[in-house]
Amino acid sequence: MKARTCWEGVCTVADLVPESGVAVWTAAGPVAVFYLPHRLPALFAISHTDPFSGANVLARGITGDLKGEPVVASPLYKQHFSLVTGQCLEDDTVAVKTYPVLLDGETIRLEVPISQSESAVA
Numbered sequence: 001m002k003a004r005t006c007w008e009g010v011c012t013v014a015d016l017v018p019e020s021g022v023a024v025w026t027a028a029g030p031v032a033v034f035y036l037p038h039r040l041p042a043l044f045a046i047s048h049t050d051p052f053s054g055a056n057v058l059a060r061g062i063t064g065d066l067k068g069e070p071v072v073a074s075p076l077y078k079q080h081f082s083l084v085t086g087q088c089l090e091d092d093t094v095a096v097k098t099y100p101v102l103l104d105g106e107t108i109r110l111e112v113p114i115s116q117s118e119s120a121v122a
């Protein structure tokens with residue numbers, strides 16, 4: 001069965017922190033939304049859960065740029081994750097989920113999967 005998705009509103013522009021992440025709760029679980037005002041696109045969304053520790057911490061990581069790739073460093077063990085692909089740069093076998101993100105007026109929306117029961121009432 002093909003997963004259906006919706007563009008869930010998760011926060012507003014006023015909630016964003018330049019060069020940093022904010023954690024939001026979505027139908028797909030906790031997601032970290034990053035705002036890098038000097039890039040295009042400027043918004044990125046990846047899972048908030050650090051796959052190495054299982055802790056919800058990635059939104060609090062320090063952002064940076066490695067060879068042109070926007071990344072966040074996990075605050076726990078310092079692995080870097082691409083904000084574009086979710087790939088861990090220190091371990092090819094590990095990646096975090098990424099989510100399409102868009103600005104809809106003042107609302108930040110993420111494309112997340114919805115369950116069959118939710119889609120029935122949408």
Ligand code: FES
Pocket residue numbers: 005006007008114118119121122
């Ligand atoms: S469009 Fe999001 S739950 Fe229906």
